[in-house]
Amino acid sequence: MTNANVFNQSNGPLFTQLTNTFAAPGIEAPPDTGAAAAGSFFALTTNNISIPSSQNLLLQIVNAAGSGRTIRLSSLMGGTTAAATLVIYSGGTVTVGTTPTPSNTLLGSSNASIVTTRQNTGTLGGTFTSLISIPLTAGIYSLDLNGSIVVPPGQSLSISLGTGSQVGSINLLWWEF
Numbered sequence: 243m244t245n246a247n248v249f250n251q252s253n254g255p256l257f258t259q260l261t262n263t264f265a266a267p268g269i270e271a272p273p274d275t276g277a278a279a280a281g282s283f284f285a286l287t288t289n290n291i292s293i294p295s296s297q298n299l300l301l302q303i304v305n306a307a308g309s310g311r312t313i314r315l316s317s318l319m320g321g322t323t324a325a326a327t328l329v330i331y332s333g334g335t336v337t338v339g340t341t342p343t344p345s346n347t348l349l350g351s352s353n354a355s356i357v358t359t360r361q362n363t364g365t366l367g368g369t370f371t372s373l374i375s376i377p378l379t380a381g382i383y384s385l386d387l388n389g390s391i392v393v394p395p396g397q398s399l400s401i402s403l404g405t406g407s408q409v410g411s412i413n414l415l416w417w418e419f
Contacts, residue, residue: 273389274316277417281351283316284344288361288412290321297364298404301412302336303344303357307396311356314389316415318401321382324408328383329375330391334400335368336360347415356418366402380408389417 277283286303293299305313318330339362344355373391376383393399393416403410 273314274415274417277419278347281346281348281353282419283347283417284355284357284415285347286342286344286357286359286414288320288342288410290409290411291363293363293404293406293408293410295406297406298366298402299410299412300336300360300362300364300366300400300402301342301414302334302360302398302400303393303414303416304360304398305357305393305395309356309395311395311418313357313393313399313416313418315387315391315393315399316389316417317384317386318415319382319384319413320403320411322378322380322403322408322410324380324406326378326403326405326408326410327375328378329402330373331366331370331400331402332373333368333398334366334370336366336400337362337364339363363404366400370400 274283286301288299288301291299303313305311338360342359342361344357344359346353346355391399401412401414403412
């Protein structure tokens with residue numbers, strides 16, 4: 243007689259139930275967690291900025307040649323009150339408006355980031371290459387980069403949000419090693 247039922251039924255003779263024999267709790271975490279615990283994870287924000295008509299909100303980090311550290315981007319998030327385009331560039335020149343200070347996410351740590359920062363509104367100058375360009379609607383945005391963009395010594399990364407007549411913010415998180 244042919245067995246037409248190929249599925250193992252709970253009332254059949256072959257039924258088994260697997261039991262997890264792992265005795266201790268396992269913890270799995272992304273690299274960000276270890277970097278934060280070591281005092282090597284940093285956050286940088288533009289805060290909420292009013293972007294003038296026909297301009298972009300610009301944020302740049304520069305990893306100086308000879309710094310001895312490599313930067314791996316963890317995430318990029320923020321918001322905008324109107325439709326905009328978010329672009330991540332390799333290189334470029336941001337005319338210094340302000341130089342925001344990166345914060346160590348290990349609160350109370352005296353470890354400082356090695357990056358130089360620049361923030362302004364306007365247009366990105368110099369020589370640059372577009373890495374990622376995303377059209378946005380009004381609201382929040384979030385990109386999990388998981389270390390997939392690397393900024394070695396002697397390189398810079400620029401971010402542009404715009405164009406024009408809106409309030410926007412850029413928040414960048416990374417770890418250094």
